[in-house]
Amino acid sequence: MDDGERPTGSAGLLPLFARSSTAEGLEEKLRRVREENRRLAATLGAILADHPHLRALATSPASAIAATATARTRSSSAANAAREEANAAREQVAGVTVESRSKVRTVCARAEPSDSDANLSVKDGHQWRKYGQKVTRDNPYPRAYFRCAFAPSCPVKKKVQRDAEDTSMLVATYEGEHNHHAQSPVGESIPNESTGYGWARSLPCSVSVNSSGRTIALDLTNQGSGSSVQAALREVVTPEFGKLLVEEMVNSLKNDAEFMQALTTAVAEKIVQNIPDL
DNA sequence: CGCATTTGACCCGCGC
């Protein structure tokens, strides 16, 4: 997508990370950063003020967004796994439900239209090697078993199965934790097509959105050249689409105090990194 | 030819 294009919903979002080719003074940069911070804080404050009901939703494990995806999940083949994790800590980002216990996470993601039953894939920045497939009793669609292919010693396993009732949904269950960084040896790049799992290990927030728009991953540690929330959002299929995504993301995250704190911290760190002399 | 995927067989845990 053309860098010049920008989803309307993200207009003005974090322009501070835009690369400056000029040798404009660090002071000026700092001023812009501070101004941007003020704007962001004001915007978030206004949003929170306008939607106090979302605070209650966000603090409830059965929050609205989680309910949409989770309900589908639990009513189907993934119900057993989901029930087993009834006491698990829950994390969520718009459109994606992650239920986690210490080492088990269930992730719902919209399947790519091109995904066949034999080609289930939930991209998450890791390389996986399929080692088995099984048709389970309560789901006509086969369950695929994957191991992390990046490191032979990596204990992480992943199960992916199409939802029996909503076949456009994939349910991925992760077991264990990667003992290496989320990176593939041959660079399985996931520019705008990944599902969230990395946030479990890193602070949110670069934004990766799959083409269906139901899956968003945030990873602030993923700040390659030109990479930023703004840049990532530019890769969203259409400006309208991006706007919707932004709204959904904001709605689901803005009342999460932990997320906001993490976001603030991460943004501050990035500012410091971008201004070495600061 | 090497590597990833497929797929049938086998193992193991759990419920009856």
Add this chain to the structure above:
DNA sequence: GCGCGGGTCAAATGCG
């Protein structure tokens, strides 16, 4: 103890 079902193994197969 037995049967069932989920999970894993490993040989066969396909593909680049």
